[in-house]
Amino acid sequence: MQSWMIVVALGGNAILRPGQKGTAADQRHSLRSTSRQLVRLIQRGHRVVVTHGNGPQVGAILLQQEAGRSAGVPAMPLDVCGAESQGLLGYLIQQSLYNELVRANIEKSVVTLVTQTVVDSEDPAFSRPTKPIGPFYDAAEARRLAAETGYHYVEDAGRGWRRVVPSPDPKAIVEAQVIRDLVQQGVIVVAAGGGGIPVVRDPEYRILGVEAVIDKDLAAARLAEQMHADLLVILTDVDAVYLGYGTPQQRPVAQMTVAEARRYLEAGEFASGSMEPKVRACVRFVEATGKRATISALERLQGAVAGAAGTSVVP
Ligand SMILES: Nc1ncnc2c1ncn2[C@@H]1O[C@H](COP(=O)(O)OP(=O)(O)O)[C@@H](O)[C@H]1O
């Protein structure tokens, strides 16, 4: 049996299902089946690093900051809210994985690491917010909120209007080496949640948090690259990447080379803000390492790792 180091990026539906409000119980419930799938990988001898999105959660934490203002509670900036979301989700994932490991009679430690991701302070993304976070609003409500707060709202993939914040490109994961050391020791690590807390370097090489939310798929690719992972797995709510998605001619892609993926990206086959960053993340990882990356649904995780389900991106 091959033992791979695998970075698994969990999509939104691994934590919250459509129609759920986002209570702790909702998130615990969804995470139970997610953890079962991850533990099956561990049973097969793979070493796993788990990363996850935070869009709904960091948006909710921001709203809680604003609600607290009237009670005189100081509001925290977006980087601190990102750190809070790593703690919130890391705790739920870590506990859920722990319980599934106990159920499977596997003795392994699980830890969550508060993780920082270096971005470029000159990244043009800072003046062009694109990352949707928090709840969905109807158009009128979004217009009212925009006028009231000065925040930016956009229509998100036909699902409603959401606040958008800057999303700079992740350059490096500050804690990558310690994550790798822990994984080599057999520890299951939850890291770089929400793409990691965005930080910039000053001329003395110190780091400082900045107000943004990083795309978790692009950050997962950086993490996988820095960890020398054997495989990057991006889990979402579709079984594969499709060409002609949403049209009567749509067809799943079982495998694409980096060159083919680039051609499809240029042709606009993948919606920006959803499938486009996932494919781009895979291209980055495969190009940098010569290894394979795969995009699939949570329920197909075992098949996707084996290369028998989902969409594989290969050199
Ligand atoms: N070409 C495509 N093939 C498959 N899915 C696509 C494509 N283009 C856009 N999508 C959309 O991408 C969505 C997954 O992106 P997103 O919701 O951002 O993922 P997650 O929250 O799981 O990270 C799918 O539900 C699908 O509607």
Ligand SMILES: NC(=O)OP(=O)(O)O
């Ligand atoms: N940070 C991030 O990409 O979160 P979502 O996947 O929830 O949008």
